[in-house]
Amino acid sequence: MKFGVIVFPGSNCDRDMQHALQDDLQQEVVMLWHKDRNLSMFTKNDCIVLPGGFSYGDYLRCGAVARFSPMMEQVINFANNGGKVLGVCNGFQILCEAGLLPGVLLQNDHQKFVCKNVYIKSESTNNLIGVNVGEKALKIPVAHGEGRYYADAATLKQLHDNKQIVFRYCDEHGEVHINSNPNGAINNIAGICNEGRNVYGMMPHPERACSTALNNIDGRAILMALN
Amino acid sequence: MKYIAHINVMPLKELLDPQGKAVNSSLHNLGLTNLHDVRIGKHITLHVDAPTKDEADRQVRDACKRLLANQVMEAFDFTLTEG
Numbered sequence: 001m002k003f004g005v006i007v008f009p010g011s012n013c014d015r016d017m018q019h020a021l022q023d024d025l026q027q028e029v030v031m032l033w034h035k036d037r038n039l040s041m042f043t044k045n046d047c048i049v050l051p052g053g054f055s056y057g058d059y060l061r062c063g064a065v066a067r068f069s070p071m072m073e074q075v076i077n078f079a080n081n082g083g084k085v086l087g088v089c090n091g092f093q094i095l096c097e098a099g100l101l102p103g104v105l106l107q108n109d110h111q112k113f114v115c116k117n118v119y120i121k122s123e124s125t126n127n128l129i130g131v132n133v134g135e136k137a138l139k140i141p142v143a144h145g146e147g148r149y150y151a152d153a154a155t156l157k158q159l160h161d162n163k164q165i166v167f168r169y170c171d172e173h174g175e176v177h178i179n180s181n182p183n184g185a186i187n188n189i190a191g192i193c194n195e196g197r198n199v200y201g202m203m204p205h206p207e208r209a210c211s212t213a214l215n216n217i218d219g220r221a222i223l224m225a226l227n
Numbered sequence: 228m229k230y231i232a233h234i235n236v237m238p239l240k241e242l243l244d245p246q247g248k249a250v251n252s253s254l255h256n257l258g259l260t261n262l263h264d265v266r267i268g269k270h271i272t273l274h275v276d277a278p279t280k281d282e283a284d285r286q287v288r289d290a291c292k293r294l295l296a297n298q299v300m301e302a303f304d305f306t307l308t309e310g
Contacts, residue, residue: 061297097297104299111245140272150242
């Protein structure tokens, strides 16, 4: 099993992701350039990661231009064939723009870039991440200006009914309420998966919480769930 | 024929527009308190080479649906002028 981390122009969490997977979690990592088109070295057991950052300078909309990069066309095929895909922050935005995940990430309701530790809680054991992380509130950093998850009522119902909500923002005791929501995301949604449960997107950064040197390893269980 | 498309992309009415809200309160700080419901979107212009206006319309609509607007959060409209 190996991870592939895509580097877009403007990605800035790609090396953090590589470091967390390779050095903290001892996983095999292949760095992938957005202009390449070759994913033939990856099988369904492998996981492609779209890291955080500001791909293509967030031009037009966050993730809108990256979605049409040559590598993303391959990632869409990979995901549609059952391959595992994780998008973090800007990666989540790209997955929504690509239609691999429903909904969209809007500008934070308070108009500010938010950069701090938050707590998130798994919603269901019906997906790879939920099985691995249990019910504990995980302390994971967020850093985004456009992280307010939104989907229309019909899509939300579908997400709920299919148990596709992976994480909600909560407080340190695991209570989900309005004060634990850092960006105004609808229903406190921090992460979701697709119906096939092979594509995952989340705004918080698990790769920034994998090292004992950083005094927080809550992110390890999230990344290792995709192993 | 050459056409110019004048495209407006606006956040959907039912969505909070934090940028518009911030500008709205700045206008009120300036004393312009009769101004309200500010919403901020994008204006995009582009040139189209097409045999007919209908064909230009079709191509611009396609561009809006596939890239220029995300219809989960935005609505678009446009006009075409000969350019």
